[in-house]
Amino acid sequence: MDDALGRFDFMLDHNPFFPALNGLILLGMARDSLVDGRVHKVYLYALPAMIVIQSFAIYLWRVNSDAGWFG
Secondary structure, three states, X not given: OHHHHHOOHHHHHOOOHHHHHHHHHHHHHHHHHXXXXXXXXXXXXXXXXXXXXXXXXXXXXXXXXXXXXXX
């Protein structure tokens, strides 16, 4: 979904890109909870790690915005 969401300039210019991706993952977690009655372990381990990595990427982008990263 990175490419699909990244095609919208608003997503990259105003920083809802990573929260939108995390929202899709949360929808998958909600689906697992409703259908299976539990959330898969991969979600429980991967989502917090992804949020940390995404926060670090946003930090690097904000600190070094002249580097040309992320667009």
